[in-house]
Amino acid sequence: MATKWKNKFVIAAWAIMFTFGLSGIVSFVTFGNNYIQRDYFHTSEFQNVLARFTGDLNLFELNNITLEEAKRSIIVTEDEINEHRYRSGYLTDQITNINAQYEDLIQQALVMENQGAADIYLEERDEKIDDIINVFKSDEYVLAKIIKEKEQILEEFYKERENYRPEYLKYKEALYFYFENSATGKFYTNLNESDEESVKNFMTPNNMLYITDYSIPSNYSMYYSFAGFDELENSFIPFEGQIAVSKSLSSSNWAMIEYERYKQKQIIWWMYSLASIVVLILCFYLLKKAKVILAGIEKWRAYYNKVPLDLRVIFFAIIGFFAAIFLIFINEQIFYDIENPFVYGRDIITCMAVGSVLWFLTLVQGKLLTLEFKDRKNVKKVWEKALFYKTGQSIKLLFNKVKRSLKDAFLNTSTGMQLFIVLATVFGLGFAAIMIIADPFFLLIYILLLAFIGLPIIVVLIKSIGHFNRIVNKTNELAVGNLGEDLPVSGKSVLAMLASNINVLKQGVKTSQNEQAKSERLKTELITNVSHDLRTPLTSIITYTELLKTEGISNEDRLDYLEIIDMKSKRLKLLIDDLFEVSKMASGNMELTLEKVDLVQLLQQSLAEYDDTIQESSLQFRITYTDMPVYALVDGKKLWRVFDNLIGNVLKYSLENSRVYITVRRLDTQVMITFKNVSKYELSENIDELFERFKRGDTSRHTEGSGLGLAIAKSIVDIHEGSLDIKTDGDLFKVSISLKLVV
Template identity: 50%
Template sequence: MGTRWRNRVIAVLMALVFVCALSGSFYFIYNLDRFNQKSYFKTEEFQNELQEYANYLLANELGNISVESVKEKITVTREEIEEHRYEYGSLDAQLDNIRYQYEERIQLAEDGDSSEDPKEVIAERDTKLEDIQKNFSSDEHVEKKIIAEKEKIVEEYFAKDSNFNSYPSRFYDDFQYFFEQGEESFTNITVKKTSLNQVFNESNMLYVTKYKISGDYFHSTNWPYEDWLYQTIAEVRGDFEGIIGVPKGLASDSELMIAKIGYEDNRMWFWRLGIASLIALLIWFVSMIKVVSIPKERGKWQNLYAKIPVDLSVVVLGISTLIFLFSLMWVHDCINQLTYNSTMYLTEFVISIFISTVLCLLTYVQLRYLFTSLRHITDLRELWKSSLFFIIFKNCKKVYQRIYQVIKEAFLNTATGIQVFILLAIVFGLGFGFFMIFIDIAFFLLYFLFAVLIGVPTFILLVKSVGYFNKISIKTEEMASGKLGEPIEIKGNSVLSKMAANLNVLNQGVKVSLNEQAKSERLKTELITNVSHDLRTPLTSIITYTELLKKNELTAEDRSAYLEIIDRKSQRLKGLIEDLFEVSKMASGNIELVKERVDLNQLLQQALAEYDSSLKESNLQFRVTNTDKPLYALVDGQKMWRVFDNLIGNIVKYSLENSRVYIQVQQFNDKAKITFKNVSKYELNDQSEELYERFKRGDTSRNTEGSGLGLAIAKSIIDLHEGSLDIETDGDLFKVNICLRVVD
């Protein structure tokens, strides 16, 4: 137990010695320039007092300037003339400005709405106009005006600021001086110029120096006037050359002697303290090397300290070191104060030494524990993973990734992200500006302008955007419940406007989808009805005539006629079933094409030739136009012939009697266009897109022999050839356009 207490006492004493030695060393190094001068008169402190004394003499005792002497030195430069002339713009601009200023006054005076005489106002205006014209025509006129302005400033300076505050040196009563300017001399002692060397010499003076006071240093504060006045006054004052000395025989209680003796005493004490501190610091350092050692085993407090992350230990050690260094600066300041007063700051000095010693011990213990902990480390990777920085970095990385993801999602739409961040910046700016008003009322005007010009429009825009967003939200709920209604009004080009536009497109799409669904249901019903009708009609005839054939009383002629009807209806029923089966195969893609290089003109002529007899029997007039040269396409000739056959058959069946039919073959770049035009005998009802549907006919009464599958088959064949078949109707005009890719 005794050994432990003895070690603690030694540690405290060592810390105390270290603090005192280090503080004394700091004080020695910091004040070395101050106490390195052998004489007080060479110190910076004395030289500053000397300069302050000279400045005071210049301002209060040397020379005498007057308003008139300064006015005589006033000059006007060419630049000042031009600046005065063009201060308010060009000649025309200044004249127009004066006329505009007096225009309303003259009008009010002439109308009797003011007490002014119109002639006097006009005369005043003309005087100013004349003065402006003289400014641009005469340099002398401008020069006189500038001189008058400068003289007014000079008078103001002498009335207010010529006797500015100046403070004499605290050694004012201890200095003696003699200065000259031309033939005039200034002194505070009785001496002649011829006997200056006898008075101002080293035998009579503690300190003597030749000194020159420049006239341009007569105001020690910021100059509130223009530079020309400063330069003019400096020129009027001029320079003073002379001697300043400190006489021997000053009283011991004079300010200068007190400062001189105090400096000499402090200088001796300074060197003793500095040398002693450096020696003590050296002895302490040698002792620490021999005495201090890092323990190999951990103690109780060491084990607790080892649980602290090593980087946190380093940071705490750094903070303790900084606080310890600041405490040393406090000790240094106390030592510095003791050089001026040996008792007033003694208590503070003792307290600062005690606190610095405690901080020194704390820093030393941390440093010792840290080295002990580092000594037992075997795996640097585990040390890194257990560090506080790694834990913070790991968590910060997760937070950063989350923040990055959130920001990334906010900027999926760049315009929206930027607008939101600008809005947040304005809101935070308004809040920050509001608190700045309490710091400085000068911010009120700036905050008011910011709030009116930016804050209010932003608030209005935000309210409108919220209202617009509510409309979109309500419309979305209505659409979700099946109420489509009218589209939303599109306002501006914002993100909400685009959202509203997309919602309108979706709304319209739903309407179209419902219409298509209704149309699909209608066409499905019509398909079933038409299929039932077209298949049942021949089947009914077959059944009816078959029942008639079962009767024995039929004649041979009737039996033959019935069999012919049954055969014809059977063939029609077979054709309907084959067409239905074929169009189903084409729609499902289960059909193979045998493509060959075919001349479309020749193929069309072959199809027309098949209907040669029908065309001659009909009263239709065909107008066929082909290209001058063969027009080849890579197609299945048999299937393409079927397309032409179906279209020509429809024309023969459904064209208005005694009308013309136009068939035209053209080539546009790499496309072949085949057009069929005829006038229908049946009303088309502007439903051209429905004519593609199966069993759909222009003959709504379904009295013709068509299957209603011709156009559906034709379109399926053209689609398989990667071409296009379009139907156009205009009244009763029926037009089919076929486009196919041509080959060489």
């Protein structure tokens, strides 16, 4: 156990040493250009400080122009006048734009009856239009506007530059300067010396840590650029001089702080770089001698080789990348802030530990991959298990599938050739478009090709795609059982043949599907409705029978209960009789006793049965029939049942205070009997549902009735070789009975 922990310690120590050595090399390369300088004042960082300082010095002192002087120096060129004048277009365009901007605002104010706001918008619009007209009328007017704009820019510039005065004053405390204007001989300095000679004698290497000659040309731009600075450049004059850092500066001055900090970092950098080189050499020496590390690599090899080869290479690259990133982190932490080593020491240790792990894993993977690639015979076998190889095989299989698909595309030669022609045309037109770029002469040829070949093919292609999409939509509808209309068939193409075959198949399925669906629906609804309508009176009979068994009920209550039981029993009998009658009609076992019957008289008798009910209702019956008898060969009892059912339905389902129209008309060899009323219930769009058994206009099934009335009526009329039709128009319900007349 001790040996095992000792081996782990050796591996960890070696990994840390190796990471430390690499980080030093990276530090040497990364920061070498900065820390090989003589001191801080020769670094690029300090040169940037000088650039900022001289820019501010030029603006605040050397070429310090007052705001009023800057305004007086404004120059406006003819190009600027024209640019301002045509900035937003020609005169008519600008006036049109202004009118468009205010039109909606004025209209909205007028709609809101806010005349005051409308007047304000009108005034603003007119002022802008007058301003534009004056701009195009007078150069002096434009000149004044441009000068005003530039004055505003200068005011903003002078206000903005004050934000940089604190930084300038900070730099000025450490940087001594002497600048002279070669043309006028005037000099500027921040030294206490009164004459130029004294200043030059003081600014020598004996008194200064750093001294350099510096030139400020007339077009010298600030380190910080502002809008409006270009208005001042023409007024600047060039300066020549020197900038220096005194040896007598206080240790608390920012320049001395940076100077001392640079020296410390420079020492650390040299020590760090040299130490890392020594440690890295030691690591390579130990790697050759230490059997522990090599033994560990061999131990992991069996597990590592189970991973696909391409994934191993990817993992190697990823871990190596992050290992390199952590080297950069280590360098940044070491040189981040040398004044707080305890604060940032934890981060350095963390980065070093993580980086050591990553670099050790990178080296181990590199070694294992090297061993893998040395065995060239085995590489081929390993590669066949790689993901990229398997992906390549999948692509190959895909290519074979595409090849087979192309072969299938030409099973029908006509279709395959059409596809080939379309593709050839598309690629040909694309190539022709590229040729236009090479030589515009081909534009005419391209237009001719597009007009006589491209457009006709596009039309045919769009038409074929439309036909194909209709076929696809139809097959989708057929798949979900929606047969719909037949597909249009035109021409003798493959798509036309396919559409025709689909129509044939659809017609073969349509009849059986409709019958099956109807049978299932009728079966379900019949069971549901029969169960409901039979259960309702039966439940009442059972309930009141139980109440009759109760002791102590009065004779009056007993009679009421018996009356309810009697009523519900008759209701139950009526339902059962109607059900048997419909079943008998459906089976064809009904016998008719045909007689010559006056239909008008039979209708009058049927209405007379409901005379009291009609008088008590709010309905107004309008009955129209001929004065002459209308005879038909019918079974009077059965046809009376038809009229009875229809009149009963009218009384139950008509809207209150509406009219009911009943007419009897001769039509050549037919008699037409019509019942029309306004339904108080919403009618189904599917008229056939009203003929189904136990269907009611009252879907809540709160009205009296069996729901078999129309079904019985239609069955009776059908047996008489007549017809019973229903039509609806909104809530208008119309039943028409047609029977043969006899003389």
